[in-house]
Amino acid sequence: MKTKVLAIDDSRTIRNLLAATLEEAGFEYHCAVDGREGVDMYPEVAPDVVITDINMPNLDGFGVIEELRGEGINSKVPILVLTTESAADMKARARNAGATGWITKPFDDASLIFALKRVTGAAA
Amino acid sequence: MSGSIQDTFFEECEELLEATDEGLTAIEGGNHDPEVVNAVFRAVHSIKGGAGAFGLDELVAFAHRFETVFDEVRANRLELEPKLIQLLLRSSDHLCDLVATARDGGETDEAHHNMLIAALDEYIPEEEEDLTFEPMGLGAPGGFAPAAIDIPAAPTEETYRIRFHPMKEMYGTGNEPFFLFQALKELGELEIKLDDTELPGFDAIDVAESYLAWDLVLTSTEPRDKIEAVFEFVEGLCELSIEGDGDAEADAAALEALNAAFGVAPSAEDGDAAPAPFDQPAPAPAADAGPAPAVDASADKAPAPKADTAKAEQRGGPKPTLRVELERVDRLINAVGELIINHSMLAQQIANLDVADMRDVETELEGFKNLARDIQEGVMSIRAQPVKPLFQRMARIVREASSATGKTCKLVTEGENTEVDKTVIERLSDPLTHILRNAVDHGIEKPEDRESAGKGKVGEIKLTASHRSGSVCIEIKDDGAGVNRPRVKQIAIDKGLIPENAELTDSEIDNLLFLPGFSTAKEVSNLSGRGVGMDVVKNAVTGLGGRINISSAPGKGSTFTIILPLTLAVMDGMVVSVADQTMVVPITSIVETMRGSDDMINNLGADGTLLSIRGNFVPVCDVAGALGLEKQDDQPPGVYLLVETETGQRSALAVDDIHDQRQVVIKSLDGVCGEIAGVAAATILGDGKIAMILDPESIIAASPSAAAFDTERRMNNAVAS
Numbered sequence: 021m022k023t024k025v026l027a028i029d030d031s032r033t034i035r036n037l038l039a040a041t042l043e044e045a046g047f048e049y050h051c052a053v054d055g056r057e058g059v060d061m062y063p064e065v066a067p068d069v070v071i072t073d074i075n076m077p078n079l080d081g082f083g084v085i086e087e088l089r090g091e092g093i094n095s096k097v098p099i100l101v102l103t104t105e106s107a108a109d110m111k112a113r114a115r116n117a118g119a120t121g122w123i124t125k126p127f128d129d130a131s132l133i134f135a136l137k138r139v140t141g142a143a144a
Numbered sequence: 145m146s147g148s149i150q151d152t153f154f155e156e157c158e159e160l161l162e163a164t165d166e167g168l169t170a171i172e173g174g175n176h177d178p179e180v181v182n183a184v185f186r187a188v189h190s191i192k193g194g195a196g197a198f199g200l201d202e203l204v205a206f207a208h209r210f211e212t213v214f215d216e217v218r219a220n221r222l223e224l225e226p227k228l229i230q231l232l233l234r235s236s237d238h239l240c241d242l243v244a245t246a247r248d249g250g251e252t253d254e255a256h257h258n259m260l261i262a263a264l265d266e267y268i269p270e271e272e273e274d275l276t277f278e279p280m281g282l283g284a285p286g287g288f289a290p291a292a293i294d295i296p297a298a299p300t301e302e303t304y305r306i307r308f309h310p311m312k313e314m315y316g317t318g319n320e321p322f323f324l325f326q327a328l329k330e331l332g333e334l335e336i337k338l339d340d341t342e343l344p345g346f347d348a349i350d351v352a353e354s355y356l357a358w359d360l361v362l363t364s365t366e367p368r369d370k371i372e373a374v375f376e377f378v379e380g381l382c383e384l385s386i387e388g389d390g391d392a393e394a395d396a397a398a399l400e401a402l403n404a405a406f407g408v409a410p411s412a413e414d415g416d417a418a419p420a421p422f423d424q425p426a427p428a429p430a431a432d433a434g435p436a437p438a439v440d441a442s443a444d445k446a447p448a449p450k451a452d453t454a455k456a457e458q459r460g461g462p463k464p465t466l467r468v469e470l471e472r473v474d475r476l477i478n479a480v481g482e483l484i485i486n487h488s489m490l491a492q493q494i495a496n497l498d499v500a501d502m503r504d505v506e507t508e509l510e511g512f513k514n515l516a517r518d519i520q521e522g523v524m525s526i527r528a529q530p531v532k533p534l535f536q537r538m539a540r541i542v543r544e545a546s547s548a549t550g551k552t553c554k555l556v557t558e559g560e561n562t563e564v565d566k567t568v569i570e571r572l573s574d575p576l577t578h579i580l581r582n583a584v585d586h587g588i589e590k591p592e593d594r595e596s597a598g599k600g601k602v603g604e605i606k607l608t609a610s611h612r613s614g615s616v617c618i619e620i621k622d623d624g625a626g627v628n629r630p631r632v633k634q635i636a637i638d639k640g641l642i643p644e645n646a647e648l649t650d651s652e653i654d655n656l657l658f659l660p661g662f663s664t665a666k667e668v669s670n671l672s673g674r675g676v677g678m679d680v681v682k683n684a685v686t687g688l689g690g691r692i693n694i695s696s697a698p699g700k701g702s703t704f705t706i707i708l709p710l711t712l713a714v715m716d717g718m719v720v721s722v723a724d725q726t727m728v729v730p731i732t733s734i735v736e737t738m739r740g741s742d743d744m745i746n747n748l749g750a751d752g753t754l755l756s757i758r759g760n761f762v763p764v765c766d767v768a769g770a771l772g773l774e775k776q777d778d779q780p781p782g783v784y785l786l787v788e789t790e791t792g793q794r795s796a797l798a799v800d801d802i803h804d805q806r807q808v809v810i811k812s813l814d815g816v817c818g819e820i821a822g823v824a825a826a827t828i829l830g831d832g833k834i835a836m837i838l839d840p841e842s843i844i845a846a847s848p849s850a851a852a853f854d855t856e857r858r859m860n861n862a863v864a865s
Contacts, residue, residue: 030186033153033194040149075186098318104193120318121377126196134327138374141323 022048023142026067028058028084029102030076034125038071041129047142055079059087062095069140070099071123074114082117089118098139102127153194157243158533163187164236165536172229178218185214191239195246203242206257209264210235222267231263237540301332301365307385309339309357314381321358327374332364357383470566473526480520481714481809487516488806488830517807520714528563531609531618534573535560538607541577545584553588553603555580562609564616568688568708572618575681575692579620579704580605582678587624587702597699599623615690615732618706627696629653635662654694654702658682686841689715689730689824717837718785719804719829723773727799728808728827728837735786735794737802755784755796762786762794765847767838771822787840795844810837821846 025047027038035051042049050065052058056078062070070088074081081101088095098120103110111122120139123132136142167184170177192207213232216222238252238260245252306328310321328334339357343349362371368388375384491509494502535557542555564572588594588603595601608619629650636642636656648656656662660679685692690708709715709732717728718737738757746754746761753764764784768774784796808827813820824839 031190031194032156033149033190033197036149036152037197075189077183077186096318098320104189104196115317115381118317125193126199134373137330138323138327138377139319141320141326 022046023069023136023140024048024065024067025050025069025071025136026058026062026065027051027071028053028055028076028081029071029073030054031073034073034102038132041132045129045133047136055081055084058084059093062088062093067097068142069097069136070095071102072099073102074110082113085114085117085119100135100139150198153198154243154247156194157191157247160187160191161236161240161243162533162536164191164239165539166532168229168233168236169536169539171224172233176224181214181218185211185218188214188239191243198246200246202252202257203239203246206235206242206261207239209261209268210239213264213267216267216269221269228267231260231267233540233543235260235264237543240540301363302368302389304360304362304364304368304371305387306360306362306371307357307383308360308375309383310354310378311381311383312352312354314378315354317377317381319378319381321356324374324378325358325360328360328362328371331366331370331374332362335361337361468526470527473523476523477527480516480523483516484520484714484807484809485828485830487513489832490830492830520807524565524714525563527566529566529569530561530563531569532560534569534576535607535609537573538576538580541580542584542605545581549585550590551584551588551603552591552601553584553605556604556606557608558606559609562611562616564609564708568616571684571688572706572708575684575706576607576618576620578678578681580607583620583622583624583702587622587626589625593625597625612707616708618708619703620706621701621703623701626698626700626702627654627657627694629696629698632656651695654696657694658692691841714807714809715837717806717808717827718802719806719808719835720783720785720799721801721803722771722799723768724800725773726803726829726833726835727767728835729785729787729797729799729840730824730837731805733787733840735788737783737785740782740784740798757786757796762796763844763847764796764798765844766798767822767843768798770843770846785840787844789841789844795840795847797840797843808835808837 023046025038025042027035027042027049028051029035029038030053035053039049039051050061050067052061054076055072058070058072059079070084072081072084079087085099085101087093088097088099099118101111101114101119101122102125103114103122104125114122121135123135127135164184164187167180167187170180171184188207188211192204192211195203195207210232213222213228217224217228222228238257241252242257244250308321308324310319325334325336337359339359340355342355342357344355349355364371368386371386375382378384487509491513494505494509499505539555539557542553545551546553583605584603588605589597589599591601594603604623606619606621608617608621610617610619633642633646633648633653633656636653636659637644637646639662641656641659641662642648657678658681660677662677662679682692685706685708688708690706693705693707694702695705696702716731718731718734719726719728721727740755744756745764746756754761755764782801783799785799785802786794786796788794808829810825811827813823813826820836822839822843823836825837826834827837829835
């Protein structure tokens with residue numbers, strides 16, 4: 021069965037890049053345009069892994085992680101944060117909210133797949 | 145990288161740049177709401193993110209500086225004072241240029257670029273100034289301070305002994321040891337040995353605690369950093385040691401670098417790691433404290449995004465949209481055009497049938513017509529876009545023109561949500577730019593002159609869009625000096641554009657500005673262009689089927705009014721016959737129609753005739769004559785169409801008869817035949833025949849009556865004065 025990815029990013033460019041890479045690599049790709057939509061879509065999509073941007077309108081990435089990990093949804097799936105900041109502070113903050121790992125933008129195909137592999141074991 | 149993804153990026157950039165501009169304009173107007181600041185930050189951030197993916201380094205570097213300054217504003221460490229706002233506006237303009245350069249090629253002004261960078265850098269605190277944007281792929285994680293790790297170039301096989309003991313915090317982040325081992329396995333031979341010695345008796349197990357550890361032996365040719373990269377996400381969440389064959393020194397260095405990068409070592413400030421942006425103290429050195437200090441520090445800041453979130457939730461989201469290729473819409477528009485023509489043909493053929501009672505058919509046909517019109521309006525509205533982005537670009541034009549001329553002006557816009565056909569918006573950009581530059585250059589006075597005239601120092605240019613009875617009206621109004629009529633007239637005489645003794649009304653003098661080659665600037669300025677006058681503006685507007693008009697009050701300012709058709713594809717026309725030919729006159733230009741009678745006609749000179757309407761005389765323009773058509777019989781024209789030109793002058797177009805008033809589909813004559821004086825385009829009528837769509841303006845211009853009437857009136861004026 022294909023590994024299901026839910027990508028949440030307000031940038032159409034990034035969504036397209038993710039879609040192109042992930043679909044080619046054999047993942048099942050779903051996307052949401054902001055944090056609110058991402059959280060709303062989560063139960064229906066039931067992804068194996070979530071990739072989320074940080075800076076977004078209508079609920080930012082930290083909010084997404086908090087809601088997914090929070091009592092309402094209580095998700096245990098890996099959550100990867102997309103960030104342009106490689107600052108330790110940003111990673112610590114994401115991790116503290118419950119993120120599993122991070123992908124630094126700009127990303128290349130190999131690093132994206134490698135990140136997914138480490139959190140899902142998917143050999144896609 | 146796929147071209148279409150890059151196209152999407154540039155499309156998205158346009159939207160993001162608009163959002164940036166909109167936000168900055170709001171900020172300039174005094175709205176310093178955190179959500180506005182956030183929106184600008186996000187937009188610039190997204191441009192940076194996308195640009196990074198396509199290796200657009202110059203754009204990334206500039207966006208990053210821009211964003212960093214905005215981050216300072218966001219964190220309330222910088223105040224939005226006028227000087228900074230101006231810098232941000234100019235940076236936004238420059239960002240636009242950089243995007244355009246990245247998309248279309250060419251070069252940006254390097255001096256300007258460097259000047260802006262230097263200016264932005266002044267607002268960036270020193271510890272933030274390490275602005276080298278790390279293209280950090282996970283293969284070489286930036287967090288690891290790679291310089292400290294000596295990687296042997298040749299792939300020699302090495303055995304690594306790895307001790308991995310997760311802390312309980314690791315399990316809360318969704319990291320699974322099993323997946324990490326799987327990733328390790330891909331690097332070489334892996335032996336996994338579970339160490340469960342810490343596991344207490346069954347009764348004493350705390351489910352939240354982490355008791356398990358693993359001893360791994362990996363034989364791999366991969367460099368050490370590849371192995372460390374596997375554990376990147378669990379750094380600080382586990383006890384990890386990786387020992388290669390010997391080389392304990394390298395291990396220690398790598399570990400130190402690793403710790404430094406993750407902010408747990410005392411040397412955090414000296415390390416290569418990016419500094420903590422929130423001015424928080426460096427986490428206390430504590431070798432076994434794991435992520436705890438970082439946790440506390442970020443917990444303090446946690447309420448901020450929550451507040452944003454709550455606010456964002458209260459707002460209604462934008463309406464859902466669908467992105468469609470323009471070509472598909474245009475195909476649909478063409479089809480609708482054909483549908484309308486098809487309806488006309490059908491109606492005509494049914495009318496030609498010799499059937500006694502056709503009421504039912506006619507009712508259905510009427511329904512068909514209404515539906516076709518609904519579809520047409522619906523499709524047109526897909527092509528319609530708000531003028532807002534266009535107006536936003538104009539704010540930049542005014543800014544640039546102001547700083548180039550040393551004047552202070554602001555642009556006030558109104559009716560930004562007025563929707564206009566996409567093509568019209570695109571082709572309106574140049575004329576508007578020209579008019580606005582002219583307004584700043586020639587209209588608005590220098591600040592000292594304004595003060596002595598009792599006006600505020602800052603000139604105001606108002607750009608308004610509105611719908612007006614089936615047309616779009618764009619108005620550009622400045623509060624400058626108005627047209628200097630004596631000078632304009634003198635220039636026109638000097639240039640031989642009008643005779644020396646010409647008697648012109650104020651409005652006629654103002655309209656001299658639209659004559660080809662007219663330039664009132666004492667010196668040709670770079671700004672308003674060289675040799676390119678308002679005539680180009682007028683051509684562009686008439687090319688869109690529109691009209692432009694100027695009105696001016698000395699000392700108070702000038703107003704340019706542009707009237708444009710709502711759509712370029714379909715219009716309401718009056719079907720008339722002229723010398724046995726069927727033609728269409730645009731309804732928008734017709735003021736009224738009347739049946740002619742002999743007693744209404746007065747001869748004027750050799751060629752001219754005047755029509756007397758309720759005591760007023762208007763020149764009669766014989767359409768057949770103007771078009772060079774020969775009449776078959778000598779019947780006098782039966783109907784007069786009273787039309788009004790841009791300058792407010794009325795003329796009566798003489799035609800033989802009126803047949804119908806209906807929607808016609810405009811078919812361009814471009815490429816079919818050259819420009820024909822008096823003919824704007826063509827259409828296909830219900831009987832399948834082609835009919836010319838007339839351009840009343842140019843017909844009147846070619847008519848001898850109008851010219852004769854002008855002379856007459858001027859003579860009268862001369863006598864009167």
